[in-house]
Amino acid sequence: MRNTAKFSTAVLAAGALTLGLTACGSDTDSSDTSGPLVVAASPTPHAEILNYVKDNLAKKAGLDLEVKEFTDYTTQNPSTEDGSVDANYFQNKPYLDDFNKKNGTKIVPVVTVHLEPLGLYSHKAKSAGALKSGATVAVPNDTVNEARALKLLDVNGIITLKGGAGNEATPADIAKNPKNLKFKELEAAQTPRSLDDVDAAVVNGNYAIEADLKPADDALVLESAKNNPYGNFLAVKDGNQDDPRVKKLAKLLTSPEVKKFINDKYAGSVLASF
Structure with a gap:
């Protein structure tokens, strides 16, 4: 299955540098990790929400964010597991549980952002x-x-x-x-x-x-949003939850500014989960 991704050579190089530094000795301070946080996302609404954060909130928060769009969502967890990207934003908990079970992967949720009613x-x-x-x-x-x-x-x-x-x-x-x-x-x-x-x-x-x-x-x-288990979240490979870049993004994704963006742009077609 072919997957379409939008990224530049510079982003790939920076991502490789980030991964290389992360792979160094365990005594390395993760806050010293250089390069952007590369996040895989489905184009709509995930990448749109991330790009809003990138264009309006990330710089002030000291976050260098790169958004990598995938039209084939089935490739995002493998890319996160193998380190091609630092995180992903596209899925819900039942889907992730099923994926981890079938593939032996260790992807974990960080923060739930929104629900897309089926x-x-x-x-x-x-x-x-x-x-x-x-x-x-x-x-x-x-x-x-x-x-x-x-x-x-x-x-x-x-x-x-x-x-x-x-x-x-x-x-x-x-x-x-x-x-x-x-x-x-x-x-x-x-x-x-x-x-x-x-x-x-x-x-x-x-x-x-x-x-x-x-x-x-x-x-x-x-679908009703009430008691719905299918909220979409930011996810990372287990062990990367404490990356300071991930923590910054999680905070921004659940900010009042992002809630307003979701409400204004999607008019009930996408619902903020926070």
Whole structure:
């Protein structure tokens, strides 16, 4: 799978220097680490939020921040684990737990920043109840987001999951399917692009925004922010939580200025989690 990243040779060189200094003796003071903090992020809204911090808050806080955009979010944790980047910002806790379990990695959350409500969208039906019998619904094909999509349909009475279906639920865990819906499993980034080919699609909030969908207005059903475990956070490889650059970024990402930016820019399509 090809991943698109935006970065410069200078950033790579600085990142390599940072990693090299970090790898030196354990008695090295981490506050002496030079070079920018390189953070991998999905373009929307993660990189947009980080770039707001970079352009408006980082310099005053003494933080040299570089934002590296990945359109393929599945490559961000491997890049963080192998040191290609210092941190990432794109995921939620169930996704991270599943990734660490399957890959033996040790990525840990630092601070939760926002929630992107998952929604059901359609170019053919004006309401969830208007979906026809036998309709095809696209869902993300990664473990956690597929389960999350099915839970959204379950909570809204479109399907009923078997008791105990958790964060690894698949269509095989559907107990009742009154409309005999068919499910098409796609990469999450492809779900909004499938809307002309399927009857409906469950789309992650960031991809909905990129596709000019307005979750608060366009979704047939939308996740509630209340008691939602899917908040997105800044994450690092275990052991790097105390990097002073990471601490500075965590503080900036949960500042009143960032909350206002999220509220003003996304108008309910992205919700601050702090």
